[in-house]
Amino acid sequence: MNPSVDPGELDLQNDHSLLIGIVGPCGAGKTTLAEGLSRNGFRARAIVQEHSYVKDMWKRFSNPDILIFLQASCSVGGRRRRMNWTESEWEEQQRRLIHARTHSDLFIDTDQLGIQDVLDSVLEFIRQR
Numbered sequence: 001m002n003p004s005v006d007p008g009e010l011d012l013q014n015d016h017s018l019l020i021g022i023v024g025p026c027g028a029g030k031t032t033l034a035e036g037l038s039r040n041g042f043r044a045r046a047i048v049q050e051h052s053y054v055k056d057m058w059k060r061f062s063n064p065d066i067l068i069f070l071q072a073s074c075s076v077g078g079r080r081r082r083m084n085w086t087e088s089e090w091e092e093q094q095r096r097l098i099h100a101r102t103h104s105d106l107f108i109d110t111d112q113l114g115i116q117d118v119l120d121s122v123l124e125f126i127r128q129r
Contacts, residue, residue, distance in 0.1 A: 023049045068125075
C-alpha cells in the first residue's frame with residue numbers, strides 16, 4: 001500500500017496503481033488473469049509461489065496490495081497445461097501454497113469457470129472492496 005494514503009480513503013474501483021498478486025497451482029489461470037487485469041488497466045502479477053520452497057515468496061517477490069488465489073484440481077490444471085503430473089506433485093504445490101492461500105484476499109476455484117468468469121469475479125471483488 002502507498003504509505004502516504006489512508007487505506008480508508010482508497011477508491012479501489014478507480015485506483016489502478018494497486019498491485020494485484022495472483023497465486024495458485026499450475027494451470028489455475030494465473031497468467032491469463034494477470035493479462036486480463038492488465039488489459040483493464042490494473043497492475044497485476046502472476047506469482048509462481050507453487051515452485052518455491054520459501055513459504056512467503058509471494059510477499060517477498062511483489063508484496064501485492066491484493067492477493068488472489070486461483071485453485072485448480074490436479075486433473076483440470078494438468079489438462080490446461082498439457083502436463084502429465086502425479087497427484088503427489090500437485091499435492092506438493094498445494095503444500096507450497098498454504099501460506100499464500102491463508103493470506104489471500106480472494107479465493108476462486110477455476111475448475112468450472114471460463115476465463116471471462118474469473119476476470120469478472122475479480123473485477124467485481126475489486127469494485128466492492
